[in-house]
Amino acid sequence: MRVAWHQRWRYVAGLLAVGVAQRLAPWARAEDPAWFKLDGLPEPSVGLEVDGSEETTRISGVNSVYDTLFITPTVGLKGSGSVYHPNLLAFDFDGQLGWGLNQMSTTSSGYKQSINEYDVLDRYLVEVNLLQEKPLNASFFASQDHTYRDYGSFDTFTVDRTEYGGRINWNSGNFSVNTDFGYRDESDTGLVDSSEVQETYFNFLGINKRKSGQTTVTARWDLFDNILNVGSVTSQSESVGIADSETFGSREQITAATGVSYGHAEYAGQLTDTLNATENVNANLAPNLDSFLIFDFQQDQLHPSSESYVQSSCGLRHQLYESLTSTFDVHGSYQDNSAGGSSGTSDLYGVGLSENYVKRLQSWGHLSIGGSIVGDQQDDSSTGGTVSSIDEAHQLYLPTSAQYRPVYLNRPEVIAGTIQVTANNQLLVEGTDYDVVTSGDLTEIRLIVPASSHLQTLLGTSDNLSVSVSYESNSGINASYESLTSSFEIRLDLFGQFGIYGRVNWQDNNAPSTVLTQTLTDLVGGVDYKWRWLRTGAEYEDYDSNFSKYDALRFFQSMDFSLERRSTLGINLNETYYHYPASGDQTVYQFVTRYSVQLWSGLSCYVQGGAALENVYGTKQVNGSAQTGFNWMYGKLSVRAGYEFNTQSTTTGEFSEDWEKNRIFAYLKRTF
Numbered sequence: 001m002r003v004a005w006h007q008r009w010r011y012v013a014g015l016l017a018v019g020v021a022q023r024l025a026p027w028a029r030a031e032d033p034a035w036f037k038l039d040g041l042p043e044p045s046v047g048l049e050v051d052g053s054e055e056t057t058r059i060s061g062v063n064s065v066y067d068t069l070f071i072t073p074t075v076g077l078k079g080s081g082s083v084y085h086p087n088l089l090a091f092d093f094d095g096q097l098g099w100g101l102n103q104m105s106t107t108s109s110g111y112k113q114s115i116n117e118y119d120v121l122d123r124y125l126v127e128v129n130l131l132q133e134k135p136l137n138a139s140f141f142a143s144q145d146h147t148y149r150d151y152g153s154f155d156t157f158t159v160d161r162t163e164y165g166g167r168i169n170w171n172s173g174n175f176s177v178n179t180d181f182g183y184r185d186e187s188d189t190g191l192v193d194s195s196e197v198q199e200t201y202f203n204f205l206g207i208n209k210r211k212s213g214q215t216t217v218t219a220r221w222d223l224f225d226n227i228l229n230v231g232s233v234t235s236q237s238e239s240v241g242i243a244d245s246e247t248f249g250s251r252e253q254i255t256a257a258t259g260v261s262y263g264h265a266e267y268a269g270q271l272t273d274t275l276n277a278t279e280n281v282n283a284n285l286a287p288n289l290d291s292f293l294i295f296d297f298q299q300d301q302l303h304p305s306s307e308s309y310v311q312s313s314c315g316l317r318h319q320l321y322e323s324l325t326s327t328f329d330v331h332g333s334y335q336d337n338s339a340g341g342s343s344g345t346s347d348l349y350g351v352g353l354s355e356n357y358v359k360r361l362q363s364w365g366h367l368s369i370g371g372s373i374v375g376d377q378q379d380d381s382s383t384g385g386t387v388s389s390i391d392e393a394h395q396l397y398l399p400t401s402a403q404y405r406p407v408y409l410n411r412p413e414v415i416a417g418t419i420q421v422t423a424n425n426q427l428l429v430e431g432t433d434y435d436v437v438t439s440g441d442l443t444e445i446r447l448i449v450p451a452s453s454h455l456q457t458l459l460g461t462s463d464n465l466s467v468s469v470s471y472e473s474n475s476g477i478n479a480s481y482e483s484l485t486s487s488f489e490i491r492l493d494l495f496g497q498f499g500i501y502g503r504v505n506w507q508d509n510n511a512p513s514t515v516l517t518q519t520l521t522d523l524v525g526g527v528d529y530k531w532r533w534l535r536t537g538a539e540y541e542d543y544d545s546n547f548s549k550y551d552a553l554r555f556f557q558s559m560d561f562s563l564e565r566r567s568t569l570g571i572n573l574n575e576t577y578y579h580y581p582a583s584g585d586q587t588v589y590q591f592v593t594r595y596s597v598q599l600w601s602g603l604s605c606y607v608q609g610g611a612a613l614e615n616v617y618g619t620k621q622v623n624g625s626a627q628t629g630f631n632w633m634y635g636k637l638s639v640r641a642g643y644e645f646n647t648q649s650t651t652t653g654e655f656s657e658d659w660e661k662n663r664i665f666a667y668l669k670r671t672f
Contacts, residue, residue, distance in 0.1 A: 033085050042079030047669035049074060049098065049121065055191075058658040064108040072100030072121045076669075087133045095124035121146060140166035148665070149188075151461055154612060154623040155450050156644050156663065158189040165201075174209040188453040191646050192659050193432070195454035196227040213246035218261075224426055226454060235267035237425040253284040267427045268420070272470075273301040274391065290317045292329075300390035302470050305339035307390045315352075323359045328352070339472065342384025346477075350376030364495055371488040380477035380515075387411060391422075391468040396434075398447050400590045400612050401463040402556045402574045411473040412441035412516055412547050418472040421445060423458050423465050437616075440548035440582055441516070445469060449614060450623050450648060477516065483509035499528045499537075520545045526554075533561050553577040567597035584617040605630040622649045629665075641666040 052069040076096040083089040098121035105114040125143040132139075142164040149157045165182015180203050187196040204219040219240045226233045241261030248254050256279070263274045279295040293314045300307045315329030332349035354372035361367055389411055397404040409419075416436055421428040428434055433455040437444040445467070451459055459465055484507070491501035505522040521544045528537030534557075541552040554576050561569040571593045578586040592610035599605065609626035629642020644663045650656065 034082075036081070036083055038079060038081040040079070042077050043671055045074075045076040045078070045096075045669055045671040047074040047076065047096070047098075047667065048072070049100075049668075050666045051663070052665075053661060053663040056658075056660040058656075058660075060654075060656060062109055064106070067103075067105045067107075069103040070100060070119070072098035072119075074098035074121065074669075076671075078671075088131065090129045090132060092127045093125070095126075097122060135172050136168075136170045138166060138168045140164075150627070151451075151456055151459070154610060154625040154648070155191045155456075155646055156625075156627075156661075157453060157456065159186065161186040176207050178205045179203065186457070188457055190453045190456065191450070191648055191661055193453050195452065195457065197454075197457065198225040198227075199223065212248060212252075213244065215242070215244045217242050222425060226426060233268060233427050233429070235265065235422075235425055235427060237263065237265040239263035249283075251284070254281070255283075256281045265422075265425050267422065267425070270420075271301075271303045272391070273299075275299045285316075288319045291315070292317065302388070302390045305337070305388040305390060305470075305472075307337040307388060308335065310334045323357055325356045327354045327356075337388050337390075339386065339388035340384070342382070342386045342388070344380070344382030344387050344477075346378065346380045348376050348378045350374060366493040367491070369490045371486070373484070373486040376483050376485070377480075378483060378509075379480045382477060386415070386472050386474055388470075388472050390470045392470070394445065394467055394469060395464055396445060396447050396467055397464045398449055398451065398459075399576075399586075399588050399614060399616075400449050400574065402554070403464065404576065404588075406439070406444050406446075406550070406578075408439070408442040408444050408548070409469060409471060409473075411471075412518070413474040414443040415472045415474065416443070418470075419443075419445075420470045421467050422470075423467045426454075426458065428455070428467070438583075439550070439580060440545075442545075442548040443471075449612065449621070479511055479515040479517075481509050481511035481515070481517070483507065483511075483517075497529060497531050501526055501528075518545055518547050534559055549581055551579045566599070567595070569593070569595045585615070586617065587613070587615045589613045602633045603630065619650065619652045621651075623647065636671040638669045639667070 049072045050070070053067070055066045057064045057066075074096045075098075076094070078094040080090070080092040082091070100119060100121065101116065102119040103114070103116050106112070123145050125145075126141065128140045130138040130140075144162045146158075146160050149159045151157070161184065163182060163184040163186075165180065165184075167178070167180040169179075170177045181201065183198075183200045185196070185198050188194065200223045202219075202221045204217070206217040208215045217240075220238070222237045224235045226235070239261060241259065243257070243259035245255065245257045248256075258280075259276075259278045261274075261276050263272075265272045265274075275298065277295075277297045279293070281293040283291045285291055291314070293312075295312045296310070298309045300309075311331070311333040313329050313331035315327060317325065317327045319325050329352045330350075331352065333347070335346045337344050352372060352374040355370065357367075357369040359367045389409070392410055394407050394409075396407055416438070419430070419436060421430075421434055429452075430436060431448075432452045433448060435446045435448055437446050447455065447465065455465075485505075486507075487503070487505045489501070489503040491499060493499045503522075503524040505520065507518060507520040509517050509519065511517040521542075523542045524539065526537060526539030528535070530536075536557045537555070539552075539554045541550075541554075543550050543552070555574070557571070557573040559569075559571040563569055572591070574588070574590045576586075576588040580586070590610070590612040592608075594606065594608035596604065596606040605628075607628045609624070611622070611624040614621045614623075624645075624647045626645045627642065629640065632639045642665055644661075644665075646659075646661045646663075648659045650658075
C-alpha cells in the first residue's frame with residue numbers, strides 16, 4: 001500500500017510541475033530589453049560571378065559585334081537583430097559587394113575598340129520593422145540589385161534596380177489606414193533596346209467596415225520619368241476616390257455600391273482630367289426574380305478637347321428553371337464631345353433581351369446556349385468634321401498570344417497622327433511599343449513582338465495589357481436611325497474531353513447611305529480536346545464588316561508531361577493565320593518548350609527554348625531563344641550556371657536586320 005501511495009504522489013507532483021512550467025513559459029520566453037541585439041553572429045559569405053556575352057548586329061550584310069566579360073569576386077554578410085526589443089524595432093540585412101574586371105570590345109567594318117576597366121557590383125536589402133505587433137506599425141526598406149529577368153518572350157533582360165520606401169499601417173477594429181511610398185530607378189536592357197524608369201510614388205488606402213457595409217477611400221500620386229531609346233518621356237498622375245457599399249432591407253435583399261473618383265495626369269506636354277461617378281443597385285424581389293439599376297457618368301478632358309458620357313440601364317433578371325435565366329433591360333446613354341472648332345453629341349436609348357441555358361446531359365455531356373438581341377434608337381449630330389475620343393479603353397494581347405484578336409478603335413477614319421496610347425499613366429511609343437495598322441476604315445492598335453524593354457516592364461509575365469487610347473477621327477455624323485444587334489453562342493462538351501462551339505455576332509441599321517455606320521456579321525466556329533497531358537483546338541472566324549473584312553484560322557496545342565517523379569516536360573504551340581482581302585496576310589507561328597529534372601535533392605537542371613515567326617503584310621520577323629543551366633546546393637555551397645542564346649531577324653523587301661546574343665554565366669556562393 002505504501003508503494004502505491006508513493007507512486008500516486010509522484011504522479012500528482014509531476015502534473016503540478018508541468019502546470020507550473022506551462023504558466024511560467026511565456027515569462028521564460030520573454031526577451032529582456034537590450035539597446036542593440038543581433039540574432040546570433042552575422043553570416044558571412046564569399047562568391048564568384050562570371051558573366052559574358054557576345055552580341056552581333058547585322059544590317060543589310062554589315063556586321064557589328066559587341067563583347068563583354070565581367071568577372072567579379074564577392075563578399076557578403078547576412079543577419080538580423082533588434083533595437084531595445086524586437087516588438088519595438090527589428091531589422092534584417094543581406095548584402096554582397098564585389099569588385100572585378102569588366103572587359104568590353106566593339107568590332108565593326110573598319111573599326112575596333114577595346115576597354116578594360118574595374119567595376120563595382122553592389123547588392124543589398126535592408127528592412128526595418130517598427131512596432132510590428134501593435135495596431136500602429138511601420139516598415140521601411142532599401143535595396144539594390146543587378147540581375148537577369150526572363151519574361152518568356154524570346155529575350156533575356158538585364159535589370160539594374162535601386163529602390164527604397166516604406167509602409168505605415170493603422171488597424172483599429174473595423175477601421176484601418178494603410179499607406180506606402182517610395183522611389184525606384186530601374187533599367188531594363190534587352191536584345192535590341194533598353195529603357196530606364198524612375199518613379200516616385202505614394203498610395204493611401206482607408207477602410208471603414210460596418211455591419212451592413214464598407215466605405216473605402218483611396219489616393220495615389222505618381223511621378224514617372226521614362227528614358228527610352230527615342231528619348232525621355234515624363235508623366236505625372238494624381239487620383240483620389242471614395243466608394244461605399246451597403247446592404248439593407250428587411251431580408252438584406254438590397255445591395256447598393258456608390259463610387260466617385262477624380263484623376264489628373266500630365267504627359268508629353270498634355271493635361272488629362274477624368275471625373276467618374278457610378279451607382280449600382282441590386283434587389284432580390286422574389287426567390288427567382290432580381291432587379292438591377294446601373295448608372296455611370298464620366299467626364300474626360302484632354303486639353304483643349306473634352307468629352308462627357310452618361311449611361312444608365314435598369315432591368316429584371318428571372319430564373320424560370322434552374323438551367324434557364326432571362327434578362328430584360330431598358331438602357332440609354334448621352335455623349336458630348338468638343339475639340340477646338342468641332343463638337344458632337346450622340347444620344348441612344350433602347351431595350352435588350354438575353355437568354356442563357358445551361359444543362360447537364362446525364363453523365364456524357366454538358367450543353368450551354370446563350371443569345372441576346374438589342375434594339376436602339378440613335379441620334380447623332382456633329383459640326384466641324386472631326387470627333388475627339390479621350391481615354392477609350394481597350395485590352396491588347398501580344399500577337400503571339402493564343403488569345404490575340406485584332407483590336408480596333410471604336411470610331412472609323414481615325415487620324416493616325418492624333419493617336420496617343422497610355423498604360424498605367426505611362427505614354428507608349430509608336431513603332432517601339434505598338435504599331436498602328438489600318439484595315440479598311442478601321443484602325444488597329446497592335447503590340448510589337450518581341451516586346452520592347454519599356455513594354456515588357458508593363459506586361460510583366462502577362463501576355464495582355466489594359467490601355468487607354470485618345471484620338472481624333474473624321475467620322476462626324478448627322479443622322480437619326482435605328483440599329484439592331486444580336487448575338488448567339490452554343491457549346492457542347494462531350495465526356496469531359498471534347499468540345500465543339502460556335503458564335504454569331506450580327507449588327508445592322510437603317511442609317512442613310514451617306515452616314516458612316518458599321519454593319520457586321522462575325523461567324524466563329526471551333527473545336528477543342530483535352531485528355532490527360534494533351535490540350536488542342538482549332539478555330540475559324542469570318543469577320544465581315546463594311547469597315548473591314550478578314551478570315552482567320554487559329555490552332556493551339558499544349559502538352560504537359562510528368563515523365564517521372566522528378567522531371568517534367570512542357571510543349572506549347574500556337575498557329576494563327578489572318579487574311580485581309582484589302583491589304584494582305586498575317587501569319588504567326590509560335591513554339592515554346594521546357595524540360596526540367598531534379599537529379600537529386602541538391603542538383604536540378606533545365607533546358608528550354610522556343611521560336612516565333614511573324615509575317616505581317618510582307619514584313620517577316622523571326623525570334624528564337626534557347627537556354628540551359630543547372631542549380632546545385634551542397635551544404636552551405638551553392639552554384640548556378642548556364643548558357644542562353646537569343647536571336648531576332650527582320651526582313652522587309654531587300655532590307656534585313658539580324659540580332660544575336662550568346663551569354664554564359666556562373667554564380668558561386670559559400671556561406672560560413
